[in-house]
Amino acid sequence: MGAGLIYGTLDMPKWGDPHSPASTHVSPYYLHHGLEHTATPNVVTSVLADYRGYDTLGETTVIFTAGMACILLLRRGRSREEKRHD
Amino acid sequence: MIEFVVSHYNYWAYVGLMVIGFYAMMAKKNLIKKIIGMNIFQSAIILFYISTSVKRGGVTVPILEHAHGGHGAHHAVDIMQYANPLPHVLMLTAIVVMVATLGVAVAVCILIYKRYNTLEEDEIIMSIKRG
Numbered sequence: 001m002g003a004g005l006i007y008g009t010l011d012m013p014k015w016g017d018p019h020s021p022a023s024t025h026v027s028p029y030y031l032h033h034g035l036e037h038t039a040t041p042n043v044v045t046s047v048l049a050d051y052r053g054y055d056t057l058g059e060t061t062v063i064f065t066a067g068m069a070c071i072l073l074l075r076r077g078r079s080r081e082e083k084r085h086d
Numbered sequence: 087m088i089e090f091v092v093s094h095y096n097y098w099a100y101v102g103l104m105v106i107g108f109y110a111m112m113a114k115k116n117l118i119k120k121i122i123g124m125n126i127f128q129s130a131i132i133l134f135y136i137s138t139s140v141k142r143g144g145v146t147v148p149i150l151e152h153a154h155g156g157h158g159a160h161h162a163v164d165i166m167q168y169a170n171p172l173p174h175v176l177m178l179t180a181i182v183v184m185v186a187t188l189g190v191a192v193a194v195c196i197l198i199y200k201r202y203n204t205l206e207e208d209e210i211i212m213s214i215k216r217g
Binding site: 001002005006009010012013014015016017018020022023026027028030031032034035041042043044047048052055056059062063065066067069070073074076 | 093094096097098101102104105108137138139140141142143145148149150151165166168170171172173174175178179182183185186187189190193194196197
């Protein structure tokens with residue numbers, strides 16, 4: 001598996017290359033227009049909370065579901081143990 | 087050749103981390119060690135994405151300067167001055183999912199430990215077979 005992954009890295013752009021494909025296609029749009037669209041100087045925040053707001057809403061649902069799963073699992077375990085002691 | 091190695095060895099570090107995590111997930115018997123392996127695996131992916139956002143040469147975090155004071159929108163933004171913000175955003179989401187899976191996995195491990203008094207996989211399977 002590692003050999004396959006290393007073979008895949010041979011075509012990757014150089015580290016810190018400003019002209020890599022990842023930083024030349026979409027991200028300049030957000031850097032240029034993020035401030036006038038959302039009035040937020042932090043571009044990460046404006047993308048997370050404004051452009052991808054619904055995704056972040058779904059993310060909070062993920063945290064909520066995980067928290068509820070933890071609470072339900074751990075409480076169920078505890079109540080069973082209490083019954084066993086009673 | 088040497089220039090190629092210098093500009094690509096960071097990817098090999100992520101490959102190494104990923105293989106370590108995968109090995110821990112597959113080969114270890116202890117469930118907590120499996121969870122740690124899963125976390126190493128996810129951390130390797132997150133490091134890889136963050137490293138794609140790096141730009142050489144006087145680059146800062148993607149927080150725009152001169153943004154306050156009402157004139158901010160009229161300043162031209164030099165995109166070579168700021169790191170790529172999109173991988174950061176995506177990895178923020180991935181970190182959230184990572185924390186959620188970690189929490190649920192540890193909770194399930196606590197219940198397994200209460201039921202079988204061990205976290206070793208083979209011992210759990212033995213005691214299930216014994217009934």
